[in-house]
Amino acid sequence: MKSKRPRSHDRILRLLDAQTRALSAQEIFVALRERQQALGLATIYRALDALKLDGQLQVRTQAGESLYSRVTQPDRHHLTCLQCGRSVPLDRCPVRDLEQQLQQSHQFEVFYHTLEFFGRCKCCSAAASQDCAESS
């Protein structure tokens, strides 16, 4: 048996598998088109929604748009500067243990979690942010 899922699901999952960072729906749209696997935006949103419901994708919201990544490649946690918007990924996840407990205590099947710290980076704290207001 090959795949039972719709073509859109396959294309998106394969694309995200090859990714090291989370992508927005629009980025997925462009990336698929470049791969000669173009899908309509509506289809992409529908597929993302289904895959998310299915626990296969995780979502993080940044600057008004949703970023999707595979649950098998847990998105790292970030320190996000409210001023310049730059975000630094962390390497260690401090809540993996807690996640276990929660599954028990709340009888809640945890697919993934998000953890993000917001504040001001060294650069923005020091200066008035001039020299750091651009990069992502």
Next chain:
Amino acid sequence: MKSKRPRSHDRILRLLDAQTRALSAQEIFVALRERQQALGLATIYRALDALKLDGQLQVRTQAGESLYSRVTQPDRHHLTCLQCGRSVPLDRCPVRDLEQQLQQSHQFEVFYHTLEFFGRCKCCSAAASQDCAESS
């Protein structure tokens, strides 16, 4: 000296201070109008943005809209069901300590953090979600 900040900031901060949960911009709009302190939506968004940058408000994104609350009343963390959308607040914050370390190690001034767990609640896991697809 009374207040140096614009009227909008005061009204919004006072409103949020009296709140036990995070509000969306639209909810703030309605609530202020009921208090005879109406502000235009644009003004509200501008004020929220400034207060956020200032580290006085924290933001959590849920179902496509931003929810704002005061940093002095830390928003609790949640277990959010991807299927029915219902979210259960947790009582304990497991990363307060980590936050301290990060401030040191990354020289990053942390204003607040968000932590959220996504998955499927008992109800939705059991049934096909019929009897639980409504409440928030």
Next chain:
DNA sequence: GTTATTGCAAACAATTTGCACCCAC
């Protein structure tokens, strides 16, 4: 042939922006 999937375009909703007005200093 019937059903699920897709694309397009229109609809939506949250948020942002342009600009004129207004109020405080």
Next chain:
DNA sequence: GTGGGTGCAAATTGTTTGCAATAAC
């Protein structure tokens, strides 16, 4: 009167929906 703060309406942007065309079985 000058400048920040505000409101309104228009514009933008991410996302969703209706529906007809298409592909899968």
